[in-house]
Amino acid sequence: MADRIYNFNPGPAALPLSVLEEIRENFLDFRGSGMSIAEISHRSREFDDVINDAVARTKRLLGLNDDFEVLFIQGGASLQFCMIPMNFLPQGKSADYVDTGTWSTKAIKEAELQGKSVRVVASSEDKNYCYIPQNLTFNDDAAFVHLTSNNTIKGTQWAEFPATNDVPIICDMSSDIMSRPLDVNRFGMMYAGAQKNVGPAGVCLVIIRKDLLDWIPDTVPTMLKYSTFAAKNSLYNTPPCFAVYTIQLVLKWLEETIGGLEKMAAINQDKARLLYGFMDGTDFYRPTAAADSRSLMNVTFRLPGEELEQLFVQQALAKGLGGLKGHRSVGGCRASIYNAVSLEAVGALVEFMKTFAREHG
Numbered sequence: 001m002a003d004r005i006y007n008f009n010p011g012p013a014a015l016p017l018s019v020l021e022e023i024r025e026n027f028l029d030f031r032g033s034g035m036s037i038a039e040i041s042h043r044s045r046e047f048d049d050v051i052n053d054a055v056a057r058t059k060r061l062l063g064l065n066d067d068f069e070v071l072f073i074q075g076g077a078s079l080q081f082c083m084i085p086m087n088f089l090p091q092g093k094s095a096d097y098v099d100t101g102t103w104s105t106k107a108i109k110e111a112e113l114q115g116k117s118v119r120v121v122a123s124s125e126d127k128n129y130c131y132i133p134q135n136l137t138f139n140d141d142a143a144f145v146h147l148t149s150n151n152t153i154k155g156t157q158w159a160e161f162p163a164t165n166d167v168p169i170i171c172d173m174s175s176d177i178m179s180r181p182l183d184v185n186r187f188g189m190m191y192a193g194a195q196k197n198v199g200p201a202g203v204c205l206v207i208i209r210k211d212l213l214d215w216i217p218d219t220v221p222t223m224l225k226y227s228t229f230a231a232k233n234s235l236y237n238t239p240p241c242f243a244v245y246t247i248q249l250v251l252k253w254l255e256e257t258i259g260g261l262e263k264m265a266a267i268n269q270d271k272a273r274l275l276y277g278f279m280d281g282t283d284f285y286r287p288t289a290a291a292d293s294r295s296l297m298n299v300t301f302r303l304p305g306e307e308l309e310q311l312f313v314q315q316a317l318a319k320g321l322g323g324l325k326g327h328r329s330v331g332g333c334r335a336s337i338y339n340a341v342s343l344e345a346v347g348a349l350v351e352f353m354k355t356f357a358r359e360h361g
């Protein structure tokens with residue numbers, strides 16, 4: 001088998017090695033069942049234990065009380081862009097959206113496609129989405145405020161969430177869920193495609209305040225209603241069992257090996273400080289996000305030319321540092337340093353960057 005590399009992919013992304021090893025160890029015989037987790041019934045006691053433990057760990061890690069439901073829904077975060085207005089934005093009501101690029105732009109489009117009333121209360125489009133808008137005012141009569149906590153592509157992140165006068169925030173946390181503690185009571189709903197910080201592709205983790213379930217119109221199709229998933233513990237139909245199982249193991253790692261979200265956040269800050277700190281001390285690497293809006297998860301940067309950027313990505317891979325190419329829509333380079341990417345990996349990246357700058361600067 002080839003050696004494992006330092007994986008800076010944006011998603012699907014690095015998973016903790018101990019989780020992968022645990023999957024491998026149990027893959028042919030899940031808990032003495034004589035079957036793989038990929039073969040057992042989603043109605044079995046074994047799978048019930050898995051999904052219930054994943055829910056319990058999500059609640060403990062985030063400090064959620066029983067006012068919240070934890071759901072697992074297929075279709076990725078992208079399906080949520082359309083389900084949210086379908087479920088929570090009736091005719092006659094309007095919702096406030098903040099456009100911080102790419103994913104929020106898509107979320108806005110999905111609401112508008114349904115003829116829903118959307119107010120874009122702030123946008124950072126004027127500067128190619130390189131910053132998070134500040135000093136925002138929201139409408140008191142908005143059904144909800146929609147935010148994207150971290151823009152995976154532009155490398156921006158809300159350091160603090162804005163005040164919304166009790167209007168519930170619905171937040172796409174795909175690329176930073178579980179990376180830091182949250183004041184969960186600010187949120188009506190949090191959702192995250194699992195494939196960056198909590199598991200493999202194929203499932204979206206959705207956390208919903210129960211009272212929002214009462215808003216859902218009866219006319220929403222069954223599989224697009226959050227209440228369908230809430231009523232059946234995400235087992236109305238066959239869930240993505242393997243993906244949920246992997247999430248359970250990642251959450252166990254977060255709780256038992258890392259020691260919770262405070263500790264995870266401190267490690268994430270150390271990693272980001274190391275990488276941004278190094279780049280700020282050079283003329284060769286230029287972070288693209290405004291300094292006060294920098295993402296602790298996706299560090300986007302440019303080199304002095306596109307050819308050098310290509311060479312950088314290639315040579316990094318040859319040294320065992322993968323996934324450093326920027327998103328095709330923006331170019332440049334990007335190091336995604338999610339929870340499962342260690343400080344050691346970031347240290348190795350910085351050492352490589354130093355050498356590369358010396359040789360090509």
Ligand SMILES: Cc1ncc(COP(=O)(O)O)c(C=O)c1O
Nearest residue numbers: 076077078103152172174175193
């Ligand atoms: C912040 C954010 N939201 C939404 C998505 C879309 O997620 P999915 O591919 O699960 O639909 C992504 C994907 O990269 C993302 O980074």
